[in-house]
Amino acid sequence: EDGEKPGGNFSTTMKVYDSLGNAHNVEVAFVRIEDKDDNRQFDVYITKVDDCPVQETGETPDPPVDPPGKNIGTLEFDTSGQLTKDDDSGKKIVTITIKDGTEDPPNPSVSLTTETGGGNDGTFQGAKALTFVLDFTNLKSYAAQSDAAALSVNGCPSGKLDEFTISSTGEIEAVFSNGQTKILGRVGLANFKNPAGLLREGSNMYRETANSGIPMFGSPATGGFANLQPGSLEMSNVDLAREFTDMITTQRGFQANSRVISVSDEMLQELVNMKR
Known part of the structure; x- marks a missing residue:
């Protein structure tokens, strides 16, 4: 029934x-x-x-x-x-x-x-x-065949970390295999009254000094702190894949132009020989 x-x-x-x-x-x-x-x-x-x-x-x-x-x-x-x-x-x-x-x-x-x-x-x-x-607060009764179903569930199956991304505001967001996302933390930034006074220790590593002043910590895109550029290499705006593609294209174009010049030179030489 x-x-x-x-x-x-x-x-x-x-x-x-x-x-x-x-x-x-x-x-x-x-x-x-x-x-x-x-x-x-x-x-x-x-x-x-x-x-x-x-x-x-x-x-x-x-x-x-x-x-x-x-x-x-x-x-x-x-x-x-x-x-x-x-x-x-x-x-x-x-x-x-x-x-x-x-x-x-x-x-x-x-x-x-x-x-x-x-x-x-x-x-x-x-x-x-x-x-x-x-x-059951949204359950209703109609003059039809009885049926009920769960519209939403606030749980989720277990998942493993697939990847993570970093936003321009420094948020580190994890993406799991079950489709869930979670903010794991935030990248912090430091400002100095005199950035030129920092002591370079190699590559892009610096250390504070008495000349630079003490660091003032904060979050990206807040309180005068800069935005982050995720996926970019510091001090470089070169896209290597694009540059290699352009270089190969230029090389092929140069080779083609060289052949055109060579053919034109041969034609002129034949013309000179005919005149003789």
Whole structure:
């Protein structure tokens, strides 16, 4: 059955991510119960996390859910399909906790806790203390086949560092294989009252002296500090690839012109010989 009549139920699956970036599938079931003041009502159950059934200790849902699970609340919709309120068994925003697990538990199970308390103990393979929120506030009821889906998830799978970039303002941004980006830090700059007083120690390395004054540190593009030019070599504005290309083009042009001059010279020589 679907969720259009009392006793009917439907379910949906959504992904959550633990502290290691591993994805887990959480199965949520919605069971239609008797209307209240013409308002449609659904009991909500967490029935499974991955392949681990979630059991409600000492209770059997009525109507039953197959498989039975943890009842996390009741959703009520008014005659216009808007979510109105819940009873005392749950909230519109439900927090669920999966307790600490072991590396390889023989019989993995989960522990769920709602805002009103309750739950069962156990372990979950590969997961540390994982808490996630099911937000039902945007759920609506329509005169159509019942369905529900997670529109957004604020977690992400694990990823490794693919590359990093440095902006003109000095921000060092890391790009990971899972598509996430993160600012790792910022390149700092130093100003001196007398830059000419710095002591050169080779290449582009300088050291402060009494003549240069003490350094004043800051961030690029702020407070009179210059912008950075990422990817550029200091004291050089030469694009080697372009310069080599231009050099080869010039060489080919010179060779072609030399041949034209040689042919013209031979033609003139033949003309002189004919005159003789």
